[in-house]
Amino acid sequence: MNSRRYTAIASVLVAVLWLGFATPLLAQDTAAAPSFDVELTGDYGYHLPPNIAPEGTYPHTVDSLIDILHYFMVVLFVGWGIFFVYCLWKFRQREGHKADAKPIKAKASKYAEIVVAIFEAFLLIGLSIPAWASVRNEFPTEEENPLHLRVVAEQFQWNFHYPGPDGVFGKTSPAFLDLATNILGIDPADPNGKDDITATELHIPVNRKVIADISSKDVIHSFAIGVLRVKQDAIPGMRIPVWFEANRTGNYEISCAQLCGNNHYSMRALMIVEDQGVFDAWYAKAAEGPEEFDEDELDD
């Protein structure tokens, strides 16, 4: 009888707390999520986002790994669920039965634990390590003519640094940083940096391998391209290479997968996969640098 009263009091308390704290929170002004000015390509639906990597490359290995793990999870969920319901029924409180707090000592549970440990070792050694090996082993060689670029994360923006038509990155240093005009800190005196491209959208040609060096200017971010199953932490002081290839043109989302500060939610960028010709035209135009701002023509 007492326990029922406590339950009732607890329920009322929870309701009061909810009304008192959660409702005002929900009613607060929330920032509008920044949107892209173009439609994203592909149907994201309720399953995994579309996979635009060529068949046989590591993003498909990642997908099959996710699938296998989910099948196992279904088995576990259903199995434990049945066992749970069985226990609820079997050990319910009833006349003539007293609770026994002593743990059981049976062989079955020991064997079950050993089986679980072996199974977990299989998940790691049999599935995850080979999947990770495929990410590293398939790394493109220079003969495959990959596109080289750098990804520089900062609160709260993705910056993309291309070497420009000369194929050589200009020197960079924090001494040259200017958040408005030189966000990557490219040395203005370095001839190799004259044609470097600084962009906030990732342009890549379709069906060409890309090697991107991921780094960060401030805190730890994570460079994530959902449609290519790429996810790599961007760590200050490190330059970590990743590679990817897209076989479908379109506009896709890049996000930050590591909580990086109060505007983490707005740290998105557009990945534009385009035909080599369209990409080349963009590359040549972007290498010319930013357009001149004519204040007589434009409102100042």
Place this chain on the structure above:
Amino acid sequence: MFRMKIVATLAVVTVSLAGVRVQADNGTIKGKVVFAGNAGDHKRTKLNTKKDPNCAKAKKAIGSYSVVINKKTDPMTLRNVMVFVKEGVSKKYDAPSDAIVLQQVGCEYKPHVITMMEGQTLTVSNGDDTNHNIHFLPKKNQEANFTQPKKGMTKDLTLLAEAPFKVKCDVHPWMGCYIAVFTHPFHVVTGKDGTFELKGLPAGKYTVEAWHETFGAKTMVVEIATDETKEADFTFAP
């Protein structure tokens, strides 16, 4: 008795202060901030605002602001230069009651350079259909860091006297502006004609500084007699 003394002292102080005010100070230091370098080396460029499409919708283009040269004046002058009396002001001045407004419009700060008085209200307002984060980077004042997620939001602040410091937006990295706070009203920012005028100065010897965000500061000592107007031009030749 003690209270009476306080009241009497206050009355004397008030009367004497009022007496000082009545004596009009009409000294003026005026001039222009000349740019004597090569304007071609400091062309303004369009900033990349693609990260937030709402910014591009609000404004066709935003220009870089690190150096803004008034090319049409003769000689060429510099815009957005703070000119202020750095040393030599001994009197106390009250802060004006009208607020200074720092607007965020088209993902740009308006005005780009602000000078204000200690105790004066600074109203920060968001005129954009997007989220802004206002991040003050002062050395002396408390660091302010707040968001204004909706159009029409405002926030009032008061600041302590401090040399120019930067304000940035964490959502839009290209956004930046500068604020300096003074204990006196002798400070202006150069505009499209590149001139300045510091009015209402009592006679005295003043150190006047011209501060530019890219080219740094230049100082000059100017001595003025009662009601005198003196010309003092600054020249930046990078």
